[in-house]
Amino acid sequence: MSVLKGQSKKTAHEQLRLEADQVQSRLPALLLEAEQVAASILQGVHGRRRSGQGESFWQFRDYQAGDPLGWIDWRQSARGDRALVRETEWEASQTLSFWCDSSRSMNFTSDAKLPTKLWVSQVLTLALSSLALRAQEQVGLLGDVIRPTSNRSALGRMGQSLLEPSAAHALENLPPVLGLKRNSQAIWISDFFESIDQVRKTMMIFANKGIKGTLIEIHDPAEEDLNFSGRVRFSDSETSSAWTLSNVDDVRLVYQEKLRAHRAVLEREVKAVGWNLISHRTDHGIGSVATEAFLRLSSHHGNAGR
Numbered sequence: 001m002s003v004l005k006g007q008s009k010k011t012a013h014e015q016l017r018l019e020a021d022q023v024q025s026r027l028p029a030l031l032l033e034a035e036q037v038a039a040s041i042l043q044g045v046h047g048r049r050r051s052g053q054g055e056s057f058w059q060f061r062d063y064q065a066g067d068p069l070g071w072i073d074w075r076q077s078a079r080g081d082r083a084l085v086r087e088t089e090w091e092a093s094q095t096l097s098f099w100c101d102s103s104r105s106m107n108f109t110s111d112a113k114l115p116t117k118l119w120v121s122q123v124l125t126l127a128l129s130s131l132a133l134r135a136q137e138q139v140g141l142l143g144d145v146i147r148p149t150s151n152r153s154a155l156g157r158m159g160q161s162l163l164e165p166s167a168a169h170a171l172e173n174l175p176p177v178l179g180l181k182r183n184s185q186a187i188w189i190s191d192f193f194e195s196i197d198q199v200r201k202t203m204m205i206f207a208n209k210g211i212k213g214t215l216i217e218i219h220d221p222a223e224e225d226l227n228f229s230g231r232v233r234f235s236d237s238e239t240s241s242a243w244t245l246s247n248v249d250d251v252r253l254v255y256q257e258k259l260r261a262h263r264a265v266l267e268r269e270v271k272a273v274g275w276n277l278i279s280h281r282t283d284h285g286i287g288s289v290a291t292e293a294f295l296r297l298s299s300h301h302g303n304a305g306r
Contacts, residue, residue, distance in 0.1 A: 034126030038127045038128075040287050041287065042134075044291060060086055095184035098158075099187070099188045101173065105238055111283075117220060122159075126159055142175045142186065143175065173190070174202045184212075188213065188214070192215065207273040214297060218281075219281055223259075224281060228248045229248055231248075278293055
Protein backbone atom coordinates (compact mmCIF):
# COMPACT_ATOMS: atom_id res chain seq x y z
CA MET A 1 0.00 0.00 0.00
CA SER A 2 1.35 3.43 -0.90
CA VAL A 3 1.30 6.25 1.66
CA LEU A 4 0.55 9.82 0.59
CA LYS A 5 3.38 12.32 0.89
CA GLY A 6 3.18 14.18 4.16
CA GLN A 7 0.93 11.58 5.78
CA SER A 8 1.85 10.97 9.39
CA LYS A 9 2.87 7.55 10.69
CA LYS A 10 -0.17 7.58 12.92
CA THR A 11 -2.50 8.19 9.98
CA ALA A 12 -0.81 5.45 7.95
CA HIS A 13 -1.19 3.08 10.89
CA GLU A 14 -4.87 3.97 11.23
CA GLN A 15 -5.41 3.31 7.53
CA LEU A 16 -3.83 -0.13 7.83
CA ARG A 17 -5.98 -0.85 10.88
CA LEU A 18 -9.10 0.25 9.01
CA GLU A 19 -8.30 -2.04 6.08
CA ALA A 20 -7.65 -4.96 8.46
CA ASP A 21 -10.97 -4.32 10.23
CA GLN A 22 -12.79 -4.32 6.89
CA VAL A 23 -11.31 -7.72 6.03
CA GLN A 24 -12.28 -9.11 9.43
CA SER A 25 -15.83 -7.82 9.09
CA ARG A 26 -16.30 -9.51 5.69
CA LEU A 27 -14.66 -12.82 6.61
CA PRO A 28 -17.57 -14.29 8.66
CA ALA A 29 -20.07 -13.59 5.86
CA LEU A 30 -17.76 -15.20 3.29
CA LEU A 31 -17.18 -18.31 5.42
CA LEU A 32 -20.89 -18.60 6.25
CA GLU A 33 -22.01 -18.48 2.62
CA ALA A 34 -19.30 -20.95 1.60
CA GLU A 35 -20.35 -23.42 4.30
CA GLN A 36 -24.00 -23.07 3.32
CA VAL A 37 -23.13 -23.89 -0.31
CA ALA A 38 -21.04 -26.87 0.83
CA ALA A 39 -23.87 -28.17 3.02
CA SER A 40 -26.38 -27.95 0.16
CA ILE A 41 -24.06 -29.97 -2.06
CA LEU A 42 -23.62 -32.67 0.57
CA GLN A 43 -27.38 -33.02 0.87
CA GLY A 44 -27.78 -33.40 -2.88
CA VAL A 45 -24.78 -35.56 -3.71
CA HIS A 46 -24.71 -37.73 -0.55
CA GLY A 47 -21.00 -37.59 0.08
CA ARG A 48 -18.00 -38.18 -2.08
CA ARG A 49 -17.37 -41.92 -1.95
CA ARG A 50 -15.75 -43.59 -4.92
CA SER A 51 -14.23 -46.94 -5.71
CA GLY A 52 -10.49 -47.45 -5.69
CA GLN A 53 -7.56 -48.75 -3.68
CA GLY A 54 -8.48 -48.94 0.00
CA GLU A 55 -9.61 -51.21 2.80
CA SER A 56 -13.11 -49.93 3.60
CA PHE A 57 -15.94 -51.87 1.93
CA TRP A 58 -18.06 -49.71 -0.37
CA GLN A 59 -20.41 -51.87 -2.46
CA PHE A 60 -20.93 -55.04 -4.50
CA ARG A 61 -21.24 -54.73 -8.28
CA ASP A 62 -21.63 -57.13 -11.19
CA TYR A 63 -18.47 -58.76 -12.54
CA GLN A 64 -17.39 -57.11 -15.81
CA ALA A 65 -15.26 -58.48 -18.63
CA GLY A 66 -11.63 -57.68 -17.89
CA ASP A 67 -11.99 -57.78 -14.09
CA PRO A 68 -9.47 -60.21 -12.46
CA LEU A 69 -11.16 -63.38 -11.21
CA GLY A 70 -9.62 -62.72 -7.81
CA TRP A 71 -11.93 -59.73 -7.40
CA ILE A 72 -15.06 -61.93 -7.33
CA ASP A 73 -16.64 -62.43 -3.92
CA TRP A 74 -17.62 -66.10 -4.31
CA ARG A 75 -19.57 -66.29 -1.05
CA GLN A 76 -21.78 -63.33 -1.95
CA SER A 77 -22.13 -64.53 -5.55
CA ALA A 78 -23.30 -67.99 -4.38
CA ARG A 79 -26.40 -66.40 -2.86
CA GLY A 80 -27.73 -65.53 -6.29
CA ASP A 81 -27.16 -66.14 -9.97
CA ARG A 82 -24.68 -63.28 -10.60
CA ALA A 83 -20.93 -63.00 -10.16
CA LEU A 84 -20.32 -60.07 -7.82
CA VAL A 85 -17.19 -58.03 -7.25
CA ARG A 86 -16.47 -56.51 -3.85
CA GLU A 87 -15.41 -52.88 -4.24
CA THR A 88 -13.50 -50.89 -1.65
CA GLU A 89 -13.56 -47.14 -1.23
CA TRP A 90 -10.83 -44.87 -2.58
CA GLU A 91 -8.88 -43.70 0.45
CA ALA A 92 -5.79 -41.97 -0.94
CA SER A 93 -5.90 -38.26 -0.19
CA GLN A 94 -5.13 -35.61 -2.77
CA THR A 95 -4.15 -31.98 -2.78
CA LEU A 96 -6.47 -29.35 -4.24
CA SER A 97 -4.72 -26.07 -5.04
CA PHE A 98 -6.98 -23.10 -5.77
CA TRP A 99 -6.26 -19.89 -7.61
CA CYS A 100 -8.86 -17.13 -7.38
CA ASP A 101 -8.27 -14.22 -9.78
CA SER A 102 -8.24 -11.06 -7.65
CA SER A 103 -7.39 -8.58 -10.40
CA ARG A 104 -9.49 -5.40 -10.67
CA SER A 105 -11.78 -6.72 -13.43
CA MET A 106 -13.12 -9.36 -11.04
CA ASN A 107 -14.66 -6.65 -8.83
CA PHE A 108 -17.19 -5.85 -11.56
CA THR A 109 -20.95 -6.18 -11.18
CA SER A 110 -23.52 -4.62 -13.50
CA ASP A 111 -26.25 -4.63 -10.86
CA ALA A 112 -26.06 -3.82 -7.16
CA LYS A 113 -28.34 -6.82 -6.52
CA LEU A 114 -25.79 -9.20 -8.02
CA PRO A 115 -22.54 -10.33 -6.38
CA THR A 116 -19.26 -9.36 -7.96
CA LYS A 117 -17.34 -11.98 -9.91
CA LEU A 118 -14.72 -11.86 -7.17
CA TRP A 119 -17.20 -12.67 -4.39
CA VAL A 120 -18.58 -15.63 -6.34
CA SER A 121 -15.03 -16.85 -6.92
CA GLN A 122 -14.15 -16.56 -3.24
CA VAL A 123 -17.30 -18.39 -2.11
CA LEU A 124 -16.65 -21.17 -4.64
CA THR A 125 -13.05 -21.54 -3.49
CA LEU A 126 -14.00 -21.92 0.16
CA ALA A 127 -17.07 -24.09 -0.47
CA LEU A 128 -15.06 -26.59 -2.53
CA SER A 129 -12.24 -26.44 0.02
CA SER A 130 -14.70 -27.20 2.81
CA LEU A 131 -15.95 -30.28 0.96
CA ALA A 132 -12.39 -31.46 0.33
CA LEU A 133 -11.48 -31.03 3.99
CA ARG A 134 -14.50 -33.14 5.01
CA ALA A 135 -12.98 -35.89 2.85
CA GLN A 136 -9.61 -35.55 4.69
CA GLU A 137 -7.97 -34.05 1.63
CA GLN A 138 -5.46 -31.21 1.57
CA VAL A 139 -6.33 -27.73 0.31
CA GLY A 140 -4.38 -24.56 -0.27
CA LEU A 141 -4.02 -21.47 -2.44
CA LEU A 142 -1.56 -21.42 -5.32
CA GLY A 143 1.31 -19.09 -4.51
CA ASP A 144 0.43 -18.90 -0.81
CA VAL A 145 3.26 -19.14 1.71
CA ILE A 146 1.14 -21.55 3.79
CA ARG A 147 1.47 -25.16 2.66
CA PRO A 148 -1.69 -27.15 1.76
CA THR A 149 -3.23 -28.85 4.78
CA SER A 150 -6.17 -31.06 5.75
CA ASN A 151 -6.79 -29.07 8.95
CA ARG A 152 -10.19 -27.33 9.11
CA SER A 153 -8.47 -24.16 10.30
CA ALA A 154 -7.28 -23.76 6.69
CA LEU A 155 -10.65 -22.26 5.71
CA GLY A 156 -10.22 -19.21 7.90
CA ARG A 157 -6.66 -18.62 6.73
CA MET A 158 -7.65 -19.08 3.09
CA GLY A 159 -10.57 -16.69 3.52
CA GLN A 160 -8.25 -14.07 5.00
CA SER A 161 -5.81 -14.45 2.10
CA LEU A 162 -8.62 -14.21 -0.46
CA LEU A 163 -9.99 -11.01 1.06
CA GLU A 164 -6.56 -9.45 1.46
CA PRO A 165 -4.37 -10.66 -1.45
CA SER A 166 -0.81 -9.44 -1.74
CA ALA A 167 -0.15 -6.58 -4.14
CA ALA A 168 1.66 -8.97 -6.48
CA HIS A 169 -1.18 -11.51 -6.56
CA ALA A 170 -3.75 -8.77 -7.16
CA LEU A 171 -2.04 -7.93 -10.44
CA GLU A 172 -1.80 -11.52 -11.71
CA ASN A 173 -4.27 -12.62 -14.38
CA LEU A 174 -3.02 -16.22 -14.29
CA PRO A 175 -1.84 -18.43 -11.40
CA PRO A 176 1.80 -18.64 -10.30
CA VAL A 177 3.69 -21.78 -11.30
CA LEU A 178 5.92 -22.09 -8.23
CA GLY A 179 5.63 -24.88 -5.68
CA LEU A 180 3.45 -27.16 -7.80
CA LYS A 181 2.84 -30.60 -6.29
CA ARG A 182 2.86 -33.45 -8.82
CA ASN A 183 -0.42 -35.39 -9.25
CA SER A 184 -2.45 -32.75 -7.41
CA GLN A 185 -5.48 -30.91 -8.76
CA ALA A 186 -5.55 -27.24 -9.68
CA ILE A 187 -8.73 -25.17 -9.71
CA TRP A 188 -8.50 -21.79 -11.46
CA ILE A 189 -11.37 -19.32 -11.08
CA SER A 190 -11.37 -16.22 -13.30
CA ASP A 191 -13.21 -14.47 -16.14
CA PHE A 192 -10.41 -15.68 -18.48
CA PHE A 193 -10.60 -12.64 -20.73
CA GLU A 194 -6.82 -12.64 -21.14
CA SER A 195 -4.86 -14.09 -24.03
CA ILE A 196 -5.64 -17.72 -24.78
CA ASP A 197 -1.96 -18.21 -25.62
CA GLN A 198 -0.99 -17.29 -22.08
CA VAL A 199 -3.64 -19.60 -20.62
CA ARG A 200 -2.36 -22.43 -22.82
CA LYS A 201 1.27 -21.93 -21.82
CA THR A 202 0.43 -21.89 -18.12
CA MET A 203 -1.81 -24.96 -18.40
CA MET A 204 0.98 -26.85 -20.14
CA ILE A 205 3.38 -26.13 -17.27
CA PHE A 206 0.86 -27.60 -14.84
CA ALA A 207 -0.09 -30.54 -17.07
CA ASN A 208 3.55 -31.49 -17.68
CA LYS A 209 3.89 -32.00 -13.93
CA GLY A 210 1.00 -34.47 -13.96
CA ILE A 211 -1.47 -31.98 -12.51
CA LYS A 212 -5.15 -32.27 -13.39
CA GLY A 213 -7.11 -29.05 -13.59
CA THR A 214 -10.50 -27.39 -13.71
CA LEU A 215 -11.09 -23.87 -14.99
CA ILE A 216 -14.20 -22.10 -13.71
CA GLU A 217 -15.10 -19.13 -15.91
CA ILE A 218 -17.12 -16.44 -14.10
CA HIS A 219 -18.96 -13.74 -16.07
CA ASP A 220 -21.42 -11.01 -15.20
CA PRO A 221 -24.62 -11.15 -17.34
CA ALA A 222 -23.75 -7.78 -18.88
CA GLU A 223 -20.45 -9.25 -20.08
CA GLU A 224 -22.35 -12.09 -21.74
CA ASP A 225 -25.30 -10.20 -23.22
CA LEU A 226 -23.99 -6.62 -23.53
CA ASN A 227 -27.44 -5.62 -22.34
CA PHE A 228 -26.99 -1.87 -22.67
CA SER A 229 -28.65 0.47 -25.12
CA GLY A 230 -27.88 3.78 -26.79
CA ARG A 231 -24.72 5.76 -26.10
CA VAL A 232 -22.53 4.12 -23.44
CA ARG A 233 -19.11 4.99 -22.06
CA PHE A 234 -17.00 1.95 -21.09
CA SER A 235 -13.89 1.94 -18.91
CA ASP A 236 -11.24 -0.74 -18.45
CA SER A 237 -10.65 -1.38 -14.74
CA GLU A 238 -7.27 -2.96 -15.46
CA THR A 239 -5.76 -0.16 -17.58
CA SER A 240 -8.03 2.84 -16.69
CA SER A 241 -8.57 3.45 -20.40
CA ALA A 242 -12.07 4.43 -21.57
CA TRP A 243 -14.02 4.65 -24.80
CA THR A 244 -17.54 5.58 -25.88
CA LEU A 245 -19.92 3.75 -28.21
CA SER A 246 -22.56 5.94 -29.80
CA ASN A 247 -24.96 3.01 -30.11
CA VAL A 248 -24.31 -0.29 -28.34
CA ASP A 249 -27.09 -1.98 -30.32
CA ASP A 250 -24.93 -1.75 -33.46
CA VAL A 251 -22.17 -3.95 -32.02
CA ARG A 252 -24.06 -6.35 -29.72
CA LEU A 253 -24.24 -9.29 -32.15
CA VAL A 254 -20.61 -8.92 -33.20
CA TYR A 255 -19.54 -8.74 -29.55
CA GLN A 256 -21.52 -11.86 -28.60
CA GLU A 257 -20.07 -13.79 -31.52
CA LYS A 258 -16.51 -12.82 -30.52
CA LEU A 259 -17.21 -13.92 -26.95
CA ARG A 260 -18.53 -17.31 -28.16
CA ALA A 261 -15.45 -17.73 -30.33
CA HIS A 262 -13.16 -16.87 -27.41
CA ARG A 263 -14.89 -19.45 -25.19
CA ALA A 264 -14.77 -22.10 -27.93
CA VAL A 265 -11.01 -21.68 -28.30
CA LEU A 266 -10.55 -21.74 -24.52
CA GLU A 267 -12.63 -24.92 -24.25
CA ARG A 268 -10.62 -26.58 -27.03
CA GLU A 269 -7.31 -25.76 -25.32
CA VAL A 270 -8.59 -26.99 -21.95
CA LYS A 271 -9.75 -30.30 -23.41
CA ALA A 272 -6.43 -30.74 -25.24
CA VAL A 273 -4.64 -31.14 -21.88
CA GLY A 274 -7.40 -33.28 -20.35
CA TRP A 275 -8.75 -30.54 -18.08
CA ASN A 276 -12.31 -29.32 -17.44
CA LEU A 277 -13.97 -25.99 -18.23
CA ILE A 278 -17.05 -24.83 -16.35
CA SER A 279 -18.86 -21.57 -17.17
CA HIS A 280 -21.01 -19.61 -14.73
CA ARG A 281 -22.95 -16.34 -14.69
CA THR A 282 -23.28 -14.30 -11.52
CA ASP A 283 -27.06 -14.05 -11.96
CA HIS A 284 -27.30 -17.84 -11.47
CA GLY A 285 -27.09 -19.57 -8.09
CA ILE A 286 -23.63 -20.46 -6.81
CA GLY A 287 -24.88 -23.88 -5.70
CA SER A 288 -25.28 -25.16 -9.26
CA VAL A 289 -21.73 -24.34 -10.39
CA ALA A 290 -20.29 -25.57 -7.08
CA THR A 291 -22.07 -28.91 -7.50
CA GLU A 292 -20.82 -29.30 -11.06
CA ALA A 293 -17.26 -28.47 -10.01
CA PHE A 294 -17.49 -30.87 -7.05
CA LEU A 295 -18.56 -33.74 -9.32
CA ARG A 296 -15.83 -32.95 -11.88
CA LEU A 297 -13.20 -32.93 -9.16
CA SER A 298 -14.48 -36.24 -7.80
CA SER A 299 -14.29 -37.74 -11.28
CA HIS A 300 -10.71 -36.57 -11.76
CA HIS A 301 -9.65 -38.04 -8.43
CA GLY A 302 -11.26 -41.40 -9.10
CA ASN A 303 -9.64 -41.67 -12.54
CA ALA A 304 -6.24 -40.75 -11.13
CA GLY A 305 -6.36 -43.61 -8.71
CA ARG A 306 -7.06 -46.40 -11.19
